[in-house]
Amino acid sequence: MFNIDQTPEFTRTVDCRVPSGDSFETQTFLATFRVIADDDQGIDWTSLEGVKDHLRARIVSFDDLCDAKGKPVAYSEATRETMLALPYVRGGLLRTYTLGITEARAGN
Numbered sequence: 001m002f003n004i005d006q007t008p009e010f011t012r013t014v015d016c017r018v019p020s021g022d023s024f025e026t027q028t029f030l031a032t033f034r035v036i037a038d039d040d041q042g043i044d045w046t047s048l049e050g051v052k053d054h055l056r057a058r059i060v061s062f063d064d065l066c067d068a069k070g071k072p073v074a075y076s077e078a079t080r081e082t083m084l085a086l087p088y089v090r091g092g093l094l095r096t097y098t099l100g101i102t103e104a105r106a107g108n
Helices: 046-056 077-084 087-107
Strands: 009-020 024-033 060-065
Touching: 009 087, 024 046, 024 087, 046 060, 046 077, 046 087, 060 077, 077 087
Parallel strands: none
Antiparallel strands: 009 024, 024 060
16 A cells, blocks of 8 residues: 655655865764755756755754754754855755655655
8 A cells, every 4th residue: 555645754864075184084964855846846957046045944853963062953944054155064954854755755
């Protein structure tokens, strides 16, 4: 049986390759996404703001975030915007969302 859910949500670990010295370190956090139907995906891939809008529409929340001192950071729109301003976070979110819907579609 297949349940039709127009706006399914899923949570995945997002891997971010954070620049550090002459290399990088992998840091992770949890993101919950909502799946947007294909007919609602008018994405402007040619602009930074278009990519951010794509992610804003799909992000529900983040978990497992902390500040530079290790203090937990709660999810908010301001936190989301801070994260979206970082190119290595945007890349991780795009990869994670794409893999999440690809794996979901393959399983249906």
